[in-house]
Amino acid sequence: xxxxxxxxxxxxxxxxxxxxxxxxxxxxxxxxxxxxxxxxxxxxxxxxxxxxxxxxxxxxxxxxxxxxxxxxxxxxxxxxxxxxxxxxxxxxxxxxxxxxxxxxxxxxxxxxxxxxxxxxxxxxxxxxxxxxxxxxxxxxxxxxxxx
Numbered sequence: 001x002x003x004x005x006x007x008x009x010x011x012x013x014x015x016x017x018x019x020x021x022x023x024x025x026x027x028x029x030x031x032x033x034x035x036x037x038x039x040x041x042x043x044x045x046x047x048x049x050x051x052x053x054x055x056x057x058x059x060x061x062x063x064x065x066x067x068x069x070x071x072x073x074x075x076x077x078x079x080x081x082x083x084x085x086x087x088x089x090x091x092x093x094x095x096x097x098x099x100x101x102x103x104x105x106x107x108x109x110x111x112x113x114x115x116x117x118x119x120x121x122x123x124x125x126x127x128x129x130x131x132x133x134x135x136x137x138x139x140x141x142x143x144x145x146x147x
Contacts, residue, residue, distance in 0.1 A: 003053055007040035014038075 014037020022030035043049040055061050 004044045007044045011037050011041040
């Protein structure tokens, strides 16, 4: 009974504000305010409000929601643990299948050529200008890997 009175008062107050907005020639705003103001009255008339207040104010309902939340949480945790343990076993299986530590051990060291020192340029090789670079080394590497 109290909720019906409160909803009726909210609807009347909302319709009063809508009338004030319409008086100020803000018809679109007045229409929106009136639409929102009629919602509480509609909830009371359909009986949905009694169902909602019965749902919110019962402790057993909240206990049921708590159990549902706990169930979802347990499900999510079990999926997370399952995925993490699955990834670990996949990593272990992949590591056991390939005994070498690197995919291509020779590819980790840069190829300097015969007798070259890093940082020194042979006298026969001309100095490269800023815009023109020789891509023959890159092409050789790509050809070596079949690309």
